Amino acid sequence: MRSIVLHSIAGGSSLASACLRRFQFLALAAGSLLPGAASAEYKFNFPEPVTPIARETLHIHNEFMLIITILFVVVFAIMIYSMIKHRKSVGHTPSTFTGPTSAMQWFWALVPFAILLFIDFVLMGIPAVQAIISMEDTKTRADMVLKVTGMQWKWQYEYPEAGVKFISTMSTPRAQIANAEAKGEHYLLEVDKPVVLPVGKKVRILLTSTDVIHTWWVPQFGVKRDAIPGFLRETWVLIEKPGIYRGQCAELCGKDHGFMPVVVHAVPEPEYLAWLEQQKAEAVASAGSADRAWSSEELIAEGKTVYDKVCVACHQAEGQGLPPVFPALAGSKIVSGPLLDMNGKIIPDSHVDRVFNGKPGTAMQAFRETLSDVELAAVITYERNSFGHKLGDMIQPAQIKALRQEAK
Amino acid sequence: MNTSTEHPVSSPHYFVPQPTLYPVILSAGMFMLAFGFIQMLNKFGAGGWVMLAGTAVIIGVLFAWFGKVISESQSGAYRDWEDRSFRHGMIWFIGTEVMFFAAFFGALFYVRVLSVPTLAGMEAAHGFSLWPEFTGTWPTSGPGGASFTPMGAWGIPALNTALLLSSGATITWAHWALLRENRRQLILGLAATVLLGSIFLGFQAWEYHHAYTELGLTMGAGAYGATFFMLTGFHGFHVTLGTIMLTVILLRSISGHFTAKRHFAFEGVAWYWHFVDVVWLILFIFVYWV
């Protein structure tokens, strides 16, 4: 399959391929002139491709750059020639022609457009169509599925077959961003928990979002696809080389759009499987722990981790928020309000309701589906006992679990 | 149309009006209206009052401005050349209105043909659905929407269709009378049109009341509610404007402003009215009927 993708470029039509082959030599020659193709570090071009699609895209890109460079040079060489030769100061007397008159002139006037048509629809068009078809073919012989959910401002990854699911947030310390600390090597492109994928497997990626549109992009994969709230989008990758690949959210998604990196850890399959097993075990352990009674200290400690990972971008480290958009939790009436009603049900617009169901039309999203029972219980309990709140009460993971079942 | 030979096609002088303050004041009024509206939506300052003041300014200027135009027209300042400018202007203005409605019809077709079926067919397309229970039969308020009863086509809407179509006929009758200098029939035709337009609006108001109180059909009723109310609402707004303009034309007809030769204002309003009529027909078919 890979070879099909690879060679599709030259196999489009015999006409196109003949031309392209003719170009190969030229391409190599010009390649060393073109800043892009030559530089080993790819500073002036796409980063090194590691999937068939990325390789194909780079190839197309180089081809196109060559074509438009030639067009540019030819067209403007003619113009500059004219500017030098047909100056008043060299005594050129102006002609008076206003258009082609003889059949021959018509012919020569139309040649450039014939060439351009050929370039547009054959030289550029055919490889492009083939690339589109292979890019969009997400389903044929897919080995596994990865579900990616964009949310302000982090990515959630889910392995549906394995029942593993986690959130990945940027781990660059805010101090580095504020220039208070030296910047690390992978400044802004590092996360607390990278997504792990096996090498050599076709991974079908399903994308969606919980709030606004995000775009999942890893340049070296040649993959960029929008994650649209309420809809599913698909793309695929087949990583050919182990390594750590970094990318970013590419659609403006609010304040921390620039701080929403994607980090993919591509490993050989056995390593991947071992990692997955470990994740599964952790998932089971945490699901089990939802049923036991937690102490308030445990919940608060766990809650702080969740808060610092998930909530801090909006409500800030000390719960001071960023008014007027992101309300402070310190001093919030909602946080200091009652937990649940007498029957253990959710009170509308209460603390639990807000975290559980979010508030539509604002950045406060529903965390019901994204956080586990333990995480929800922990973060709520933590908030009620921090930022100056000393309510002393707590909510148990088991209660959350019950609320969840009711909602169903 | 009227091509009179009385004035040469290219009269030596085009009518360039005197300097005027109306546009600046109108813009100021619109600014107040917009700013007040934003204040109201975001609950700061005295939004409602600012809006009100803006509206008053706008209405005041429009009165004065149109009054000025009418008096210029009566004094014979406009001849064929100017008249043609107005006609062209009005036609292209109606053209923009067509595109405005096209946007909303586009939205309606888009949700019906693309987004609702996509939401319903997710399982089939991806082997996994975010909205497993959603079947996507139109009309719908979407996978997360509340239930409602859609508006039937053959009650009030059908009646309203008949009303508007008749009003199209009555205004044509009025025009016909005007061309024959038949004042009585002109006034009668116009009055009938105004009446029909007003009844239409009355029915529509009643229909909205019915929708909100009994059918659970609100602006918030998902894609159906949104397209229903925006399309019928903007249409109703245009009918209201049209009726007001017709009333003005009626009053001017009563004062004998129009002649068989020169009555751009009448025709402009008539075109507008026909446009509103056609929009309704499309609306009736795609919003109420199919």
Added chain:
Amino acid sequence: MNTATTANGHADPHGEGHYSGPLRWLTTTNHKDIGTMYLTFSLIMFFVGGAMILAVRAELFSPGLQLMQPEFFNQLIGVHALVMIFAALMPAATGFANWMLPLMIGAPDMALPRLNNWGFWLLPPAALLLTMPFFLALFGIGDGALATGWTFYAPLSVQGGMGVDFAILAVHILGISSIMGSINVIVTIFNMRAPGMTLMKMPLFAWGWLITAFLLLATLPVLAGAVTMLLTDRHFGTQFFDAAGGGDPILFQHLFWFFGHPEVYILLLPVWGLMPHVLATFSRKPTYGYKAQVYSFIVIGVLSLVVWAHHFFTAGLPVPALIYFMFSTMAISIPLAVLFFCWIATMWKGAMTFETPMLFAVGFIVLFGIAGLTGLILADVAADAQYHHSYFVVAHFHYALFAGGIMGVMTGVYYWLPKWTGHMYSEKLGKLHFWLTVVSFNLTFMPQFFLGLAGMPRRIPDYALQFAEFNAISTVGAMILGFSQLLFAWNIWSCIRGGEKAEPRVWEGAEGLEWELSSPPPHHSWEIQPVIK
């Protein structure tokens, strides 16, 4: 001349004499005065929009957040774009139309003078609405201007603060203004041409504007509809863009780009119409391929309405749609190549001189060529998966919008300034302005192509370390570029104040009715229309 016939209600040609000072400008119905106001407004807003982005570039000089928080950054880029497009570039083109169309087609004025005045006076309130949220935020009201970029994508814009409401209303008012301007242009062209000037004898500038005006009429109402839906989604509970209600965020993108794509041709068609005049003048040779250019304008106009989805190739359109939009987009390169061909053929075998307008015209052709050619490859769906929402796109459209749009406008300003003011501008300063602009422009935006290729997303306030060098270069370029524009303003200002007297036919090779009139033309020109043979 100028015999006033007030008898049957005609304006006294010197009626404006009643007002002087500010009131003259508030009340004027004269196309030249209105043109001057449009152009002045445009220049001011160019500096406003530019100052915003200079702040952004300063922030992007090095990694880390130095000057501003991300929220403010996002507000600056979106308002920069809206100001530049709606308050700088479009009014400049409308200013040209107001000043020059009547002169060029032998009309006594624009067809609907009062409407014309209104069209202009809608602009300042709209500009105020766009920028006011910045100031309100200083007083603790709201959270600043819209932070969604100029594209307003839902649902980010549904979630956004009150800046979005301000922008929506501003867009409504700007839309009304442009629609009034366009209706006026169309009516003027159809109804006010001098006897004997058939459509196919009309100056190309008028043709370019005519197509622009039609595109505006066709697309602005759709934008108005889109932002209205946004407003009701935000405040009145509709769910046009919410999947839970059966709506779709992508619907917004379709509606926006149905306007947004033609908009880029709206911005450039007047300039493309202007180019042949300038090139012919300074080549002392008639325009090559008049008809071909007219047909190209028409084809571009029509095609521009059917290619909009190339702005969201990554949103997951179905494959047939991708292929269709790719090919239809590429097809636009054909009429544009015709234009390039005609421009170069107009220069070919002329007797060229290179005064400032000609320099800008040539600079325009080369740099816009880069924009167009990179546009051509952006249209390729597969490659666009890399380019999309990266700085490559930012570079592409600044080559189009600045080197195409703004430099095109500058061409026109230098070309017509002597006609407007009656004085020659300083050729020396003009040339200096040109070279500084061209060099620093490339210094600013060429590195952005490479940034994009290397994977830097647009609309980010802070970036990874590997992008640092190019960003620093770009910022330095932008600063030089920005401050060079002060020369432009200064040159215009001194030209208004005085200078060498300009002849009626300012340029040796200039042809056309506008050059038959004195420089500056009388307040009322062509009251008696010339007759074209």
